[in-house]
Amino acid sequence: EAQVTQNPRYLITVTGKKLTVTCSQNMNHEYMSWYRQDPGLGLRQIYYSMNVEVTDKGDVPEGYKVSRKEKRNFPLILESPSPNQTSLYFCASSPSDIFKNIQYFGAGTRLSVL
Amino acid sequence: AQSVSQHNHHVILSEAASLELGCNYSYGGTVNLFWYVQYPGQHLQLLLKYFSGDPLVKGIKGFEAEFIKSKFSFNLRKPSVQWSDTAEYFCAVTDTGFQKLVFGTGTRLLVSP
Numbered sequence: 653e654a655q656v657t658q659n660p661r662y663l664i665t666v667t668g669k670k671l672t673v674t675c676s677q678n679m680n681h682e683y684m685s686w687y688r689q690d691p692g693l694g695l696r697q698i699y700y701s702m703n704v705e706v707t708d709k710g711d712v713p714e715g716y717k718v719s720r721k722e723k724r725n726f727p728l729i730l731e732s733p734s735p736n737q738t739s740l741y742f743c744a745s746s747p748s749d750i751f752k753n754i755q756y757f758g759a760g761t762r763l764s765v766l
Numbered sequence: 767a768q769s770v771s772q773h774n775h776h777v778i779l780s781e782a783a784s785l786e787l788g789c790n791y792s793y794g795g796t797v798n799l800f801w802y803v804q805y806p807g808q809h810l811q812l813l814l815k816y817f818s819g820d821p822l823v824k825g826i827k828g829f830e831a832e833f834i835k836s837k838f839s840f841n842l843r844k845p846s847v848q849w850s851d852t853a854e855y856f857c858a859v860t861d862t863g864f865q866k867l868v869f870g871t872g873t874r875l876l877v878s879p
Contacts, residue, residue: 685866692775694856694871695810710866742809744867754800755867757810 654679658743658758665733666766673728673761675743683746684726685710685755686718688739695742701726733765768793770857772870779847779877787842787873789857799840800858800867801831810856816840827851849879 656677665671677684685700687710697710701720715737717729726745730737740762744755769792779785791797801813814825821833831842840857857870 687869692871694772695869697866697868700866744810754812754815757802759809 654756656743656745656756656758658741658761660761661759662762664764664766667734668732671730671733671763673730673741673743673763675726675728675758676724677726677743677745677756678724679745679747679756680723681745681756682723682748683753683755684720685744685746686716686726686728687742687744688712688737689742689760690739698728698741733763735765737763738765739763768797768859768861768868770859770868770870772855772857772873774873775871777873777875779875781849781877781879782846783877785842785844785847785851785875787855787857787875789840789842789870790838791840791857791859791868792838793859793861794838795861797859797861799831799833800860801825801829801840801842802856802858802869804854804856804872806853813842813855847875847877849877851875852877 659674682703686698687695689695696712699718701707743758746753746755771790773788799816802810803813804810816823816833824830829844854872854874856872858867
């Protein structure tokens, strides 16, 4: 089954404790992206990657890192999480040029930073 | 930069009522437009999309949207809503200048039985 898989689905952590949210897709998509969803703000892009070893900042990249060493994986790293990063995170992928293709979303990761 | 406005933040309807959710975008060039839906506790799913051609596009579950270029709008409609349409609806746009999907802030629809 074609899907985007995020882990974990739920995570509670404390300020400053490094964490990684994994994202994997099995559709051989070139484009992958991370979003955060906050009430009243919709979804905002954190980082995106157009292919392996190619990543770029989205609208709200501060406090986050990403890497794209393999085509299928696009982990989101919070080196020193803070309470303002408490949010619902979605990973998404798209076949190639995002202008021409729809995005497929993972089930989401709900993160609470205490 | 591209931006998307959804003016209705919360909409409450009774079953069988008609629905129209507004969406306006800011960029005047070539755009692709989307409506995504997020059912309670679930991930986003594509409802419908407009790339080119007929400005009236039909999606899943009886939804449709009309692209009006002169108004920079892509409003979502459904003639008769059902309780199962309770969800949050997001309008989104991509354009040729940027490699990203820009979302509106979303509209929460509650349909009472």
